[in-house]
Amino acid sequence: MSLISLPFFIFMCCFLAAYYLAGEKNQWKVLLIGNAFFYAWSNPVYIIFISISIVSTWYLMRNPVKKNFMLTIVINLGLLIAFKYSVNFGIRDLIAPLGISFYTFMTLGYAHDCYDKKIKPCESLPEYALFISYFPQLTQGPIGTYQEMHDQLVTYHRYDRQNIKEGGYRILIGVFKKLVIAGRVGFYIDTVYSNPKGYGGLTLIVATLFYLVQMYADFSGYMDIVCGISKMLGINLKENFRRPYLSKSIPEYWRRWHISLNEWxxxxxxxxxxxxGWNRKLSRLLGKIFTKAKKGTLRLIFPTMLVWTVTGIWHGAKSSYLGWGIYFAFVMLVSFCTQSYVKKLNAKIHWNPDNIFIKIFQVIRTLVILSFGEMIYRSESFSDMVAIFKGVFTDTRISGSEIAAAMVPFGNGNQAAASILILAVLVIAQAVIEIAKEKDEKAFTGHRYIYAFAMLTVIVLFQVAGGSNFMYQAF
Amino acid sequence: MEELIKILEDVRDDIDFETADNLIDSKILTSFDIIQLISTLDDEYDISIPASEIIPENFNNAKAIYALVKKLGG
Structure with missing residues (x-):
């Protein structure tokens, strides 16, 4: 069930009524039934797989010894690999159960924390099931931790108009980001990236920048919707994005983008x-070769390579994802290894890191490094990737019609200029409100109604004017 | 303790570790600082800090880090 669809809207209205009418003792039970209903809607058969994961993990981790922990890993990773990568092993393409990547990570995180004695194992199976299957975060995260979620989920939440208002506002922001912004730039990226050899360097650069916009608007928009739904239930989810494109370095970017996955x-x-132990041994060997290197840095080399390779493959078994992972492992390592030298150099040439121009330079530099990574990630084959890099660096052709094509989704001629202007105003207003609210929670409280109304108008106008763009509701 | 302060300053020279507190809870140390610190402590004191000990309480100030090192036999 898509979160932006009529069935979900109806489900949500009925569910909210049942949730708040259920009373203190039954509220969490209603939530559990709601989760099951939401899950069954996608495909009732798949309830079997999530149930296997829930019951086995809960049962095994009640006694969190090594053998049980290992068995939990085998069962859960086994299911994930079977569904996600079966097609790569030459077995027929199985359709993966809804949210399997996300709930498997939550399960493994829980098991690891139990094994490390950071948490006490959950005593009640229904409560554990409630944590893993909580429907707002089930499909795309954020990857919640047991510590953050358990108490919130089982506690009774009284109906609070403020939560409904704030949640609704947040959902509206998400829908705006996803439908109006991400949906609109998508067409251009698809067209250019499906035939990169046919376009000039500037077009490829524009498409790549659009891709950055699309990824952020789509993913963080989804998170806004999910956090908004959860807020309506009185439950706060972990924030998954903290203005990542304003990061001054790549390590900082990865602390601000998809935060819950990276923390996991x-x-x-x-x-x-x-x-x-294996890393200790390997880094000591490296220490014999690089005698001048800091010991701490050497210890990061193999884990960094491992984590980024796994992150790449987690996105899917495609060479472009693997290439993307290796690229970021390399960037992260360069960043760690040069950190202290850069600091010394900055001190020598009297660069003040707080200077606004230096900050802007760092943000742009981060965006450029990031764009290269996304060019690898988004290309459909190795030869396409080569063509994209070659085009960006060597093809100086500037085609007016190709650039004009980028504007088509926004309307024709003056209409395009007007809609881009409206969107820009809305996006900037949103950023201003967000930053002001971070400093003072009461800021812009009244103005938010005006903003919400403007967003709603734009969503409706764009969707009606877009006509066929409604297909984006089927994401 | 002095030796430990020196090691800490080697990881981050912009923090006064003698007085600083809440290093983790106030997000003064980033996760990568912590990793560098753990690796250096492991080598310098020939100890092995297990992942289960990597919790905020053990890294919030120099005293806590010192206590952890002592506990692990360093």
Missing amino acids: FMNHLYMPSVTS
């Missing part, structure tokens, strides 16, 4: 590999 990798793969 940090806690459950990176940290354990940094402290593991």
